[in-house]
Amino acid sequence: MTHELIIMSETTTSNKVTNFIKNLDVSSADFQQRAAERLGELDFPTTRDEYWKYTRLGKLTKLELSKFADPDKLNLTKHIISNDYIVVVNGFVREDLSQFSKLDFEIDFLGSDRMAKEHYFDKNLNKKDVFSSINSAFFEKVISIKVGANKINKGPLQIIYVSKGDQIISNTRLYIEAGKSSQSEIIQTFISKESTDSFTNHVTEAYVSENSHLKINKAQLEEGSNSIISTEQVHQERNSVFKINTITLSGALVRNNINISVTGENCETFMNGAVITKDNEVVDNHTFVDHQVPNCMSDENYKYVLGGKSTGVFNGRVVVQKDAQVINAYQNNGNILLSDYAKINSKPELEIYADDVKCSHGSTTGQLDDEAIFYLQARGISKENAKKLLVRAFIGEVIESFENEHFENYINEQLAEIHDWRN
Amino acid sequence: MSKTLLDIKNLHAEIEEEGKAILKGLSLTVKAGEVHAIMGPNGAGKSTLASVVSGKDGYEITEGSIEMDGADILELDPDERAKEGLFLAFQYPVEIPGVSNINFLRTALNEIKEYRGEEQISAKDFMAMVREKSSIVELDPKLASRSVNEGFSGGEKKRNEIFQMAMLEPKVAILDETDSGLDIDALRIVAAGVNKLKNENNAVILITHYQRLLDYIVPDFVHVLADGKIVKTGDKTLALELEEKGYDWLNAEA
């Protein structure tokens, strides 16, 4: 009896994922076939799962999603902020809309057969994670970026991910190898054009070699009913510096899973995030730094400004392994609730198994300072603009960490557009 | 005859939360070109008057009226009052980390100009104006570009208030204890700044504890505010008298 029951429940659970992907064809490639097989054994997480406690997937997983290779020309002028850019529409690389010189990077768009031969490809992804597994089963081409040893890249490479149409799934995949002693920056902008109820399921794998510097500036700006789940799997080797800045200004459900393994000594790791919401958004940042070796530092700062009935989730996990001595790990999460209905769930998760370690974390949640609002108003600034000035000041540290004027200006423009801000 | 810029009649105000009455029938008429001093013991309601006139939340006006330039302002938001030409130099200027003094002033100035249907100020003209106006109160231009009042000394905060007044060129300026905490040199600088800014088209209301300030900014009228009302009005000699005798004799008189 019991046996039968278990089988029944397994069938129901895997049905959910099967149903979710029912409109998607799997390529004949081995790698993707195997990933698709795995999906039969996986289920979507529920709020009973520790890492999905505050984020319900029900609405997303009920969507009838399909793939769509949109052939239209798109005017993306206002989103282009670099000389080198790649446009991806609904998960399909659009070389006709892209422009990049291969001077600093080796850029390729490769299928899974070819990618499977890469030593690092897919190596560190959690095979039990349903979303990255869906990505593995259904991505079109991987954008593979290799930065040669000692290459110092001028002008970042921008990747513009566009969702277009209704109930579209985009499985976008990015693979980065930052060569020894190289320095590079990648901008990712996630936007949508005439799109509703669509889902971008993104995976980035980054290998940050010895002595290299890699920075990712990531803007999530999809329209109101669109969702994004983004998984970043990062591997750092010794003396390397990795920075990732994530700014989220819209989207129905946005979840970022940033997992960083620090495997070499003298590494530095920076994660910054800013979230600004106004309606019913759910924005969930889960970060994980695994300090496996001594003499490293990580520094994390996430700021949320939540309006309307939106929900923010921050979970910052830091593990310092047993012999990883002399680690400095800083974590800060500051939140401002602009409305009585907005919610934040913030949780630091520090697991320290070494003894010579400096870890600090702080989490604050509050409202905007009424005295400051009145002061600004008394100078002739409307209440709404006064609030915006204070919010802008609150996320100022995160904006500064972009260290890229074009990206900063772009974010200011998007704040004006999406949140009706003046500059 | 010069025109009335601020007309407060029989003003009654209480603190909303507690229903505690603070202003109890206060009347004050201020005309263009005038300097008024309001003196009075601690807790008399001087800062409450300044807050109520500038439209701060948390007070209920139960009776009376406030008009600026002939128009009722009680229904206006604080920023609209500022746009109509009111300025308040705060007794305790607020520190606002991350908001640059210059940027917020430019935002303010442009909002005011927009309200009045005037052209926006160019970055170049604005910077020239900052240089000119900061020199009036000898405010280090470096301070002008830092975060609003953050890490400023007490004296710098007060000078920054007058600098902002100079930038915004209000019709009616209420200076709430701008002199308190200033040493004699700073007091002279601030007073000279205010003197430079006042003219026949604007008016200044000085709220102060001490007669000292009035040696430098000579008032046309001195009012004593006690227990929520103006209990006595005189010329500048009244300030000297108050300095000598304190406030108690007024109670006896009343």
Ligand SMILES: Nc1ncnc2c1ncn2[C@@H]1O[C@H](COP(=O)(O)OP(=O)(O)O)[C@@H](O)[C@H]1O
């Ligand atoms: N926000 C407030 N909440 C409670 N009491 C207040 C508040 N503001 C002022 N008061 C009270 O109102 C009275 C007048 O205060 P205030 O206007 O600051 O006096 P002054 O500026 O003349 O020293 C005092 O009794 C003070 O305690």
Ligand SMILES: [Mg+2]
């Ligand atoms: Mg006071």
